[in-house]
Amino acid sequence: MQPALGNNLAAIRLWNNGTSELSTSVTPPLGTKLRELRHAKGLTLRTLADRVGVGFTYLSKIENGKLESGHAPSEQLIQILARELNGDERELLLLANKIPETIRRRLNERPAAFAVLAELDDENLDKIVRKAKRLAK
Numbered sequence: 001m002q003p004a005l006g007n008n009l010a011a012i013r014l015w016n017n018g019t020s021e022l023s024t025s026v027t028p029p030l031g032t033k034l035r036e037l038r039h040a041k042g043l044t045l046r047t048l049a050d051r052v053g054v055g056f057t058y059l060s061k062i063e064n065g066k067l068e069s070g071h072a073p074s075e076q077l078i079q080i081l082a083r084e085l086n087g088d089e090r091e092l093l094l095l096a097n098k099i100p101e102t103i104r105r106r107l108n109e110r111p112a113a114f115a116v117l118a119e120l121d122d123e124n125l126d127k128i129v130r131k132a133k134r135l136a137k
Contacts, residue, residue, distance in 0.1 A: 030073075030095040031063040037085035038063075052080045072096060 038048055045063075049056035054077065061067045073081075075098050082089035090100045099107070107114050117125060 029065060030078075030092060031065050033087070033092065033095055034059075034081060034085070035063045037087045041085055043085075048081075048084065051084050052077065 038045070043051075045056040045059050049059045052059075061071075062073055067073075073096060075093060078092050078096055078098065079089055081087065082092050090103070093100045117128065120128065
C-alpha cells in the first residue's frame with residue numbers, strides 16, 4: 001500500500017529539481033511549463049504534436065489546462081515530451097501529479113522515512129534537504 005503524499009508532493013518535487021533549497025514559490029502547472037519549453041525550442045503546437053504522435057488540439061488543451069477529467073497525459077507521453085523539449089522528466093511528471101518511478105520506488109522502500117519527513121516544518125525539512133544534497137555528492 002502506497003502512503004498518501006498530500007502536501008508532501010511539493011517537497012519531493014522541490015527536493016528533486018536541482019535547486020539548493022526548498023522554495024515557497026508556486027511551481028508552474030504542466031501546461032505552462034510545456035508551453036515555455038516549446039517556445040524556447042521555437043516549435044509550433046502542430047510540429048510538436050507531430051513529433052510526439054498526438055493531435056495538436058490535445059497538446060493545446062494540456063497547455064491551456066482544458067483537459068476533461070480522465071484525459072490527463074500518460075507518463076509515457078510526458079516522458080516523450082520531456083525528451084523532445086529537452087525538459088526535466090521528473091519535473092514534468094511531478095507537475096502532472098505523477099510520481100516518477102525512482103521516487104515511487106524509494107517511497108515504497110522507505111515509507112517510514114518519508115512519513116517522518118512529511119511531519120517536519122519547512123525550516124527543518126530545508127536543513128535535511130541541504131544535508132542530503134551534500135551527502136549525495
